[in-house]
Amino acid sequence: MSENAATKDSAIVRFRALTTQIKHYEELLGVVYWDMRTGAPRKGIAQRSEAVGTLSSEMFRLSTSAEMGELLDELDGAGADGELTDVDRKLIKETRKEYERNLKIPPELYREYVVLTSQAETEWEEAKAKSDFKGFLPYLKQIIDYNRRFIALWGVKGTPYDTLLDMYEPGTTTADLDRLFGELRHRLVPLAADIAQRGDKPDTAFLQGKFDKAAQKRFSLYTLGQMGYDFEAGRLDESVHPFATGLSTGDVRITTRYLEDDLTSALFGTIHECGHALYEQNVDPKLNGTPLCGGTSMGIHESQSRLWENMIGRSRGFWERYLPELKKEFPAQLEGIEAEAFYRGINVVEPSLIRIEADELTYNLHIMIRYEIEKMLFNEDLEPERLEEVWNAKYKEALGIEPSNAGEGVLQDVHWSGGMFGYFPSYSLGNMYAAQMLKTAERELPTLFEDIAAGRLLPLKEWLTEKVYRHGKMLEPGEIIERITGEPLRSDYLCDYLEEKYKAIYRLG
Amino acid sequence: MSENAATKDSAIVRFRALTTQIKHYEELLGVVYWDMRTGAPRKGIAQRSEAVGTLSSEMFRLSTSAEMGELLDELDGAGADGELTDVDRKLIKETRKEYERNLKIPPELYREYVVLTSQAETEWEEAKAKSDFKGFLPYLKQIIDYNRRFIALWGVKGTPYDTLLDMYEPGTTTADLDRLFGELRHRLVPLAADIAQRGDKPDTAFLQGKFDKAAQKRFSLYTLGQMGYDFEAGRLDESVHPFATGLSTGDVRITTRYLEDDLTSALFGTIHECGHALYEQNVDPKLNGTPLCGGTSMGIHESQSRLWENMIGRSRGFWERYLPELKKEFPAQLEGIEAEAFYRGINVVEPSLIRIEADELTYNLHIMIRYEIEKMLFNEDLEPERLEEVWNAKYKEALGIEPSNAGEGVLQDVHWSGGMFGYFPSYSLGNMYAAQMLKTAERELPTLFEDIAAGRLLPLKEWLTEKVYRHGKMLEPGEIIERITGEPLRSDYLCDYLEEKYKAIYRLG
Incomplete structure (x- = not known):
């Protein structure tokens, strides 16, 4: 050619x-x-x-x-x-x-x-x-070794790990992340402690049932439809590790994982991946077929998945509208559960082992652990043999619990097997981007949460299409957040959001 | 590289x-x-x-x-x-x-x-x-036009259509096919007429039920297992037009199509595609990754699919063993049906519109129609606009029935949409190769049909692996059939086989 x-x-x-x-x-x-x-x-x-x-x-x-x-x-x-x-x-x-x-x-x-x-x-x-x-x-060991050699070949600016970070979030450094994660730790660790000591713990018994896989699948498909996912430009499948992949604007696929003893895994996994997919399906068609067709960074990508998953999917209003629909699939398991109780139950804060099933608050601790380990691997030459031991020690220290095996510990995520070192921080960056964007969305869409409580999710999707999705890679992450909110990325919108949400749920004065 | x-x-x-x-x-x-x-x-x-x-x-x-x-x-x-x-x-x-x-x-x-x-x-x-x-x-029109231009560029030896045939069955010409199809017509048309006039028509009422798709799928999977299909080197899916595709010896996929009002479509479709798949899965691993890894011609490929589908899958012995298994899935629909009645029912000879659901005898007439139309397109410049009209007229003439719409007529096959002109004769060549091979197999595996009636299908699979599959493209079609049977391809083995089988089924003296 x-x-x-x-x-x-x-x-x-x-x-x-x-x-x-x-x-x-x-x-x-x-x-x-x-x-x-x-x-x-x-x-x-x-x-x-x-x-x-x-x-x-x-x-x-x-x-x-x-x-x-x-x-x-x-x-x-x-x-x-x-x-x-x-x-x-x-x-x-x-x-x-x-x-x-x-x-x-x-x-x-x-x-x-x-x-x-x-x-x-x-x-x-x-x-x-x-x-x-x-x-x-x-x-x-081999994958880590290759990455170390790549860093040496690319050349180190700042620290070796910065060289990896730049691939997923252009311009973000270890120094930036140390500061941002420091701010998160400063406000969120006390909040988590306060919740553990004084909080009024939500009831989660109703989440402990047996949930038929076919019914979960039907509800996943229903939710995707409500969010405006275009099924003629995508499909839903199953995989061990859920993911979304944008092959072109006309083919953006999602996978999820159904656990019969856990309703929330597929539920929020599907909404999360749909957030990624809405981004990829709604890039301006003029970029189709060019390398600019896709999300601009992993941080912005995760902002969309986590905004939909948590700030919408785990909101009070969402379940006012959709709990009755979910009850149609699981009438016995959810009998007598009201929206408020459901909302509180799905937002329980609990130290846990599995990142993708963690609550919004402790989730950032899971990310911090991975961030610290990756820094050790590339900036301090941590031996890969010690990964499991270091992983377990960090969980013990940060969350007070320890994996009983590698499947629920150091082997739980797909990222490292694909060589994606430097990706994990994107999740917390995404949370911060999302909270900052949501603040502007609430101002520009004054009926946002009324709309959601009435099952009108499309105005938000359209607002995000206009502000984020359609641009593809035409704008840098920093340009996107500045254009929307008028300022660079800050950690306090996320901290404010989490504080307000969880103080109410845990009835802390 | x-x-x-x-x-x-x-x-x-x-x-x-x-x-x-x-x-x-x-x-x-x-x-x-x-x-x-x-x-x-x-x-x-x-x-x-x-x-x-x-x-x-x-x-x-x-x-x-x-x-x-x-x-x-x-x-x-x-x-x-x-x-x-x-x-x-x-x-x-x-x-x-x-x-x-x-x-x-x-x-x-x-x-x-x-x-x-x-x-x-x-x-x-x-x-x-x-x-x-x-x-x-x-x-x-465009696809036909491209093929006409390709023929002109490749150069015509014999007739233009010969140039296309050579891609699917190297060395086979229009003259060969005119002769072979002529011989088939000479013996099979009178046989079909005899059956229609004097035959004792099998009862097929038990095939007219409603057959749950999930149960059909289970039985398809069971049958694949019995045939020695390696599920770690393949998978079964659904598609509008069933096919098998060999991506490597370790990944040979099958599709089938389940019709709730027709038990036989998926049943024999699956066995057919499995025949193709056994060929591709059992090529000598030393050919893996080379262009020689795969079937040597479409005629030999179809000989394997049609041998398994018809000569084994529609044999008396096969259903002695497997009817009780099928009854476990469809106890009500098949109540009181014995192996002999089932065998006769699935071998009913009937002029029909859909090639892939045709019986073994009239199947060759479906192929002849396509062969004649393709010859007209490339040797006589038939206008594509006339295809539907010509198709319907030929069905009327050869089978005495006419499609009521293009879906069950000229649009029924995928081949032309993929540009595969010259492929169809492979099916009848496959029938002839298969009958000729089977004759040798019966001699070299003296307990062949006892084995099948006892559910031991693997000796045949191993014999075919030794004689056909393992060679991949290392041998030409002509070399394969001569090595196995000691003579070139002949039509009379197929005619003998069909005559013997159908005279017994239709109780013609």
Whole structure:
């Protein structure tokens, strides 16, 4: 493709074709990864990982090719400027950044890493099911080792871990996170302690039933519909670790996990992933097929999933409207439960082992633990062999409880098996972005919570589409939050929100 | 990949790497095609088709690249011969053939065609559901037009249609098929007439019930297990048009279609696709990852699906063993039905509209109709606008019945929407290959039908693995049938088999 076009077209036309080719490969690999995590036969995984490695390497080769370098140099010059659209200019900037980064990695090293992580995700699933930390350790050691080598090749600015953070939340450093997490700790730890000592603990007995999987699935589908998820541009499946994947604006898939003894896992998991999906489904169609079609950072992405999951999905108003619907599926289990009791029950604060099932308040402690461990791995050369021990000690210290096995401990998250070191802070950043955005939304949509209590979720979806979703990667995370709220990211909106919410729930004066 | 390797490695090493790269791309595209036909969201199809077009074009570019030409020339010389394995030699031969063919197609034309057919399969599904021939006609016209242009570019040997046939059954010509179909017509049309006039028609009332989909699915899964389908190397899904796809020996997927008012559709559809899957799962692992990993021709492939579906799955012995199992799922519907009655009922001969639900005898007439229409399209320039009219007239003439709409007529098959003109004859070739192979199997496995009646299906699977499956594309179709049976393909084994079977069922002296 690119070879043929090279002879006749202008630089921008060739550049658009080359970046589109890379995006197309990414889309196809996205389908294959989705498939590997939703039911691909296990005997095919090793061979599939090789095939994935081959195409990923080709993407990598294209993104670091001499042709790419020449096109970027030509387009960075002033000559072509008249021809360029805003989208082109942003595309050039982002592609340049990735070009410079990728150029530092030897292609063979990259290929090995892709094959390794592609296979490791499947191995992780098994190791998690068997709580077999030792069995997964060889993979983990290799993945960490590759990341350490990548950091050395990319070059360290600030601390080594900063180099990883920059991939998920451009511009955010360890110093920023130390400050933000410090502020969160300063206000949230006392709040949690106050709740534990003086709070009026909600009743959660009604959540301890047996909840038929088919009924849970029906309610998940119903909720997605209410949130404005477009089923003609997506589908809901099951996987060990729930995820959302945006392959194009017309194909944004969600997975969830149904636990028969836990109603809330699939319920809030589905709403969470739907928040991601609404973002990807509502990017401006003019960005479709370009590398700018997608969320701008993991922090902003998580702001959308966690805003929908917690600030809407765990709000009082939401359950005024939707508890009667949920009762249609589970009449016996929820008999006599009123909206207020349900609301309090699903917002119980409790030290727990599993991040994705944690309450909004202690959730940030789960993230802090991962953040601290990742910093140790990359800034202090923590030995991977010690991960389980360090993990357990940190849970003991921060939450007062300890995993009884690796499946509910250090192996619980998929991220490390895919090499996603530096991702976890995005969740707490997301919580902070979300609280800050919500403050503005409440001002600009004066009937927001009345609407939600009446089952009108679409005005909020439209507001977020206008402010966040449609821009795709055209705006940086910092630009988004400043444009919406008039100021940079701050931790106190989240602290205020949590304080107000939980003081009321726990009846603290 | 190939670029880097080019500098240091020998020709055969570079050749293996390049053909593996192409095979890897084919495997990834296989996953994407499977996904498109088992539930990909419709709003993503147009964009996905572009992405598929991009990667298919790249495969095409690699297979016709100057590097490929140079490697083939170098390897065709005698110098490298000492290094070459048998697999290498066959790989060189097959790659050369495809290279010569692909070199004649302009890459842009190829890309357009891939995007068109990829999108057309989804459009076909809708058009079929709505019986909208006119709506699908624009796609069909373009696909036919592309095929006519391809034939002109490849060059006509014999007749234009021969050029298409050669892709699915190398070496088979229109002249061969005219002869073979002529022989089939000569013996099978009188047999069908005799059955209609004098036969003792089996009772089929018990097949007209309502059959729960979940129960059908359970029985499909059970049957796959009995046949030795490896579920760790495959999965069963649903699609509008059932298919099997071999992505690697470790990932061979099947789809089926459950009709609540028709027990036999999923039952025999599943066995049919499992026949294809056993072939692909049992190719010698040493061929895995090479382009030789897969069935050698569509005729041999269909011989396996149709041997299992009809000669085993519709045999008397099979139902002696498995009717009691089927009754566990459908006790009311099958109450009082004995194996003999069931066997006769599922083998009723009846002119019908839908090929994939036709009995073994009239099935070949369905194929003849398609063969004749395809010949008209490519050898006599039939206008695509006339396809529905010609289709209906041929059904009227050959089977005495006429479709009431395009969904049960000209739009019933997926093949043409994917551009697969020249494929249909493979089904009847498959029937002939299968009958000829079975004759040898009965001699070499003297307890074959006793085994089947006792539920021991694996000896046959192992015999076929030894004789057919393990060879992959290492042997030509003609070599396979000659090695097994000692003679080339003949029509009379099929005619003998059908005569014997149906005279007994219809109690004709």
